[in-house]
Amino acid sequence: MDWDWQFAREITPILLQGLKVTLIATILGAAVAAVLGLVFALLRRSSNRVVARTAGFLVQFIRGTPLLVQLYFIFYVLPDIGIRLPALAAGVIGMGLHYATYAAEVYRGGIEAVARGQWEAARATNLTMRQTWTHVILPQALPPMIPALANYLLAMFKETPLLSAITVLEMMNQAKSVANSTYRYVEPMTLVGVFFLIISLISVAGLRWLERRYGRRT
Amino acid sequence: MIVHQFNAAGSKARQDLDDAPIIRIHDLRKSFGSLTVIDGLSFEVHRGEKLALIGPSGSGKTTILRMLMTLETISGGRIEVCGEPLYHMSRNGAEVPADEAHLHEMRRHIGMVFQHFNLFPHKSVIDNITLAPMLTQGVARADAERQARELLEMVGLADKEASMPSQLSGGQKQRVAIARALALKPEIMLFDEVTSALDPELVEEVLEVMKRLAAETDMTMLLVTHEMGFAREFADRVLFFDRGRICEQGTPEQIFTNPAQDRTRTFLRKIIAAGHRV
Numbered sequence: 001m002d003w004d005w006q007f008a009r010e011i012t013p014i015l016l017q018g019l020k021v022t023l024i025a026t027i028l029g030a031a032v033a034a035v036l037g038l039v040f041a042l043l044r045r046s047s048n049r050v051v052a053r054t055a056g057f058l059v060q061f062i063r064g065t066p067l068l069v070q071l072y073f074i075f076y077v078l079p080d081i082g083i084r085l086p087a088l089a090a091g092v093i094g095m096g097l098h099y100a101t102y103a104a105e106v107y108r109g110g111i112e113a114v115a116r117g118q119w120e121a122a123r124a125t126n127l128t129m130r131q132t133w134t135h136v137i138l139p140q141a142l143p144p145m146i147p148a149l150a151n152y153l154l155a156m157f158k159e160t161p162l163l164s165a166i167t168v169l170e171m172m173n174q175a176k177s178v179a180n181s182t183y184r185y186v187e188p189m190t191l192v193g194v195f196f197l198i199i200s201l202i203s204v205a206g207l208r209w210l211e212r213r214y215g216r217r218t
Numbered sequence: 219m220i221v222h223q224f225n226a227a228g229s230k231a232r233q234d235l236d237d238a239p240i241i242r243i244h245d246l247r248k249s250f251g252s253l254t255v256i257d258g259l260s261f262e263v264h265r266g267e268k269l270a271l272i273g274p275s276g277s278g279k280t281t282i283l284r285m286l287m288t289l290e291t292i293s294g295g296r297i298e299v300c301g302e303p304l305y306h307m308s309r310n311g312a313e314v315p316a317d318e319a320h321l322h323e324m325r326r327h328i329g330m331v332f333q334h335f336n337l338f339p340h341k342s343v344i345d346n347i348t349l350a351p352m353l354t355q356g357v358a359r360a361d362a363e364r365q366a367r368e369l370l371e372m373v374g375l376a377d378k379e380a381s382m383p384s385q386l387s388g389g390q391k392q393r394v395a396i397a398r399a400l401a402l403k404p405e406i407m408l409f410d411e412v413t414s415a416l417d418p419e420l421v422e423e424v425l426e427v428m429k430r431l432a433a434e435t436d437m438t439m440l441l442v443t444h445e446m447g448f449a450r451e452f453a454d455r456v457l458f459f460d461r462g463r464i465c466e467q468g469t470p471e472q473i474f475t476n477p478a479q480d481r482t483r484t485f486l487r488k489i490i491a492a493g494h495r496v
């Protein structure tokens with residue numbers, strides 16, 4: 001097994017092309033997860049028991065099944081009932097939905113950590129529910145959540161190769177197609193690993209910083 | 219300075235109601251599960267009155283204030299504030315349970331200061347005070363800040379407007395909390411043991427502010443306290459609660475020097491024994 005620098009240089013642009021898709025999928029997936037997670041968290045807090053239970057069940061269900069299965073389901077099964085999604089959209093929705101359940105748990109913990117007296121002070125100063133959330137509860141609940149959420153973001157980033165299973169041309173998929181057509185695996189796979197590692201290392205440094213900045217002191 | 223605005227607002231707007239009670243509580247009941255905490259309570263408070271609510275632990279004093287602040291629902295009976303039912307409203311001629319919009323409307327009459335301050339820890343002192351007037355009364359920032367500074371002056375914290383709550387002592391926090399409640403210009407202020415979470419040496423600075431408030435405003439004030447000496451000085455009328463009912467009421471003189479009920483005497487004796495001044 002020998003390393004061919006020339007070949008590595010040749011395939012780098014196409015892998016970077018894939019990396020771009022990987023990053024886009026991660027960012028969009030994270031956005032979906034952040035918003036859907038909030039929806040899940042609020043639904044689970046609903047005073048309507050049926051709503052709260054249903055949301056709780058849905059969260060358990062999504063968490064209890066593998067992401068890969070969910071991706072297959074969204075991309076290959078939903079078309080049978082007439083929902084046909086482009087591969088990247090299916091991937092973003094699948095990852096977003098999956099990680100939304102983790103985000104929901106983080107939100108729930110963060111919201112419950114805000115003292116009851118804060119709700120009461122908001123009420124005593126006659127803020128509306130909406131104002132209470134936006135001006136009192138969320139500004140206190142969100143910062144301590146940031147390190148945990150960033151952690152899931154990194155985890156999601158590292159799971160994007162799963163999207164290759166539903167034909168998304170992210171980095172892993174590009175590397176696979178290069179390998180399949182040239183019968184050389186060592187360069188493409190090594191480069192994929194290196195690119196992931198570089199971004200992960202940068203992210204971990206960022207995470208450390210976030211933890212220092214926002215993390216709850218224990 | 220600011221207190222005169224209260225006077226004007228209080229008396230001009232509602233002169234016609236001046237003789238009617240500002241709070242009317244009738245046959246009020248409150249249970250938590252199977253535990254009945256308030257049981258057929260009735261009393262009235264007149265505009266401008268300073269009322270002290272005293273009584274043994276668990277007699278329901280906090281619960282009464284919380285029901286007035288709509289932090290607790292009621293289990294039965296009726297509360298009227300400024301001539302309007304608090305937990306009821308009329309719709310198509312029939313009286314129905316109040317909705318959130320009605321409660322919101324009614325809460326404008328009432329402010330509350332809590333035992334544990336409950337300042338917004340992520341906001342500076344001045345933002346704590348300006349937040350609600352800006353959000354709920356549409357006051358412009360500049361006006362809200364001007365008013366906040368006057369209030370901070372009044373509570374003796376003019377130099378603390380940029381501080382965060384975590385940088386303040388308990389007594390300072392509580393004075394900010396008082397300013398925050400006053401900023402909304404409520405006609406009724408509720409104080410729930412506002413000094414009992416404070417170190418003893420910080421109690422006086424808060425009581426001092428409240429004494430001035432009582433002397434200089436015609437706001438109606440309901441005060442729950444274990445500081446009997448302060449209650450005596452502060453209140454026009456003292457209500458002694460026991461097991462969710464008024465056991466005895468009267469002027470501070472009557473209650474503290476010549477209580478009619480054995481239970482009042484026992485309570486006062488115990489509280490003196492526990493080291494509180496009367």
Ligand SMILES: Nc1ncnc2c1ncn2[C@@H]1O[C@H](COP(=O)(O)OP(=O)(O)OP(=O)(O)O)[C@@H](O)[C@H]1O
Pocket residue numbers: 250253255273274275276277278279280281282
């Ligand atoms: N949320 C609640 N759930 C269940 N029981 C409650 C609740 N709040 C108050 N109680 C009970 O109601 C009773 C009256 O409580 P409350 O706090 O009004 O008393 P209090 O007169 O203010 O006493 P203290 O002087 O100790 O503050 C107590 O027995 C208390 O345990």
Ligand SMILES: [Mg+2]
Pocket residue numbers: 279280281411442
């Ligand atoms: Mg109490």
